[in-house]
Amino acid sequence: SAYAKVVGWFRFSLVRWWLLCAGVAVALRLPFLNVPLGIDEGGDSFVARAWGTTEGSMYGRSWLDRPPLLVLVYKLGVIGGDRGVRVLGIVAAVLLVAGTMIIANRISGTRAARITGLITAVMSSSVILGAVFTGNELLATVPVTFAIVALVRSRGSARNHEWLFTSGFLASCALLIKQSFGEVLVAGGVFLLVSWRTRERSGFRVQWALWWSVGVALPLVITFAWFAHYSVGVRSFVYAIVGFRF
Numbered sequence: 001s002a003y004a005k006v007v008g009w010f011r012f013s014l015v016r017w018w019l020l021c022a023g024v025a026v027a028l029r030l031p032f033l034n035v036p037l038g039i040d041e042g043g044d045s046f047v048a049r050a051w052g053t054t055e056g057s058m059y060g061r062s063w064l065d066r067p068p069l070l071v072l073v074y075k076l077g078v079i080g081g082d083r084g085v086r087v088l089g090i091v092a093a094v095l096l097v098a099g100t101m102i103i104a105n106r107i108s109g110t111r112a113a114r115i116t117g118l119i120t121a122v123m124s125s126s127v128i129l130g131a132v133f134t135g136n137e138l139l140a141t142v143p144v145t146f147a148i149v150a151l152v153r154s155r156g157s158a159r160n161h162e163w164l165f166t167s168g169f170l171a172s173c174a175l176l177i178k179q180s181f182g183e184v185l186v187a188g189g190v191f192l193l194v195s196w197r198t199r200e201r202s203g204f205r206v207q208w209a210l211w212w213s214v215g216v217a218l219p220l221v222i223t224f225a226w227f228a229h230y231s232v233g234v235r236s237f238v239y240a241i242v243g244f245r246f
Contacts (some may be wrong), residue, residue, distance in 0.1 A: 008243070013023050014105060014113055017113070017114050021118055022121065023116035025093040025122075025124060026093075026125075027124035028122070028126070028132065029089065032133075033083055033086050034082075037133075038133045040133070041085055042132055044070065045074055046062070047062045047064045047071055047074075048072075048077075048078050051075060053151050058232055065245075066241075067159070067179055068177075068223060069173060069177050069223075070178065070199035070212060072140055073088070086140070089134030092145075093124045094132075095146075095206075096124050096141055096142055097124070098145050099145035100120045101114075101116055103116075103145070103148055105116075137178060140174045140181045143173040143177065144170070144174045144189070146186045147170035147171045147174065147184045148167075154167065155202075157195045160208065161211040164211045165215040166215060166218035168187055168188060168217075168218075169216070170184075170215075170218060171188055172217070172218070173219050175183035176220075176223060184190075191210050
């Protein structure tokens with residue numbers, strides 16, 4: 001029957017299952033494509049559109065208590081106007097589904113990956129949870145998720161130094177999108193600690209920690225080099241990211 005063919009088509013391929021879950025996420029978001037931007041979306045988009053000069057501060061004459069990578073991502077989205085911001089959210093949700101499926105498959109196999117993909121698709125695009133908006137949290141969750149992907153892929157890989165570097169790099173990118181997303185740095189630290197404690201089995205080497213640390217440091221070095229080039233005060237950055245909260 002046609003039903004059996006459809007079920008069989010999705011049964012064996014995780015790529016096909018990801019396409020199905022991605023389609024669910026897109027379908028849940030499309031009805032809200034033309035809904036006016038929310039508060040965070042509107043504010044971030046306003047600053048991103050006006051961000052053409054620094055004039056001694058991060059965002060010129062505008063002020064925002066968010067790191068610069070978030071505004072850069074929004075600047076790409078606002079090229080397509082308000083719809084472009086919502087499309088940015090669609091892309092993030094689809095990537096999030098892929099990342100969580102990879103992690104689940106790596107840890108517990110195909111069945112867990114299918115369940116995870118479907119749950120992620122629904123929860124990352126739920127109007128009840130307000131997830132249909134392109135929130136800062138959604139955008140930051142993408143590098144967080146793929147930083148974890150890189151961690152689990154590094155386990156037993158001959159190229160684990162590359163995976164660890166990627167994990168550290170994405171962990172810092174998450175912080176530069178939303179400053180409260182530091183949990184993936186904790187995850188990386190725990191991963192290295194456990195690998196060291198089980199070094200006879202894991203094959204831990206000091207280079208693992210070095211590669212991960214270089215990955216963490218690189219986005220921060222680039223950011224502060226940008227500050228120095230445009231004479232942006234580090235104090236204003238620290239105030240916007242941390243001090244303002246107090």
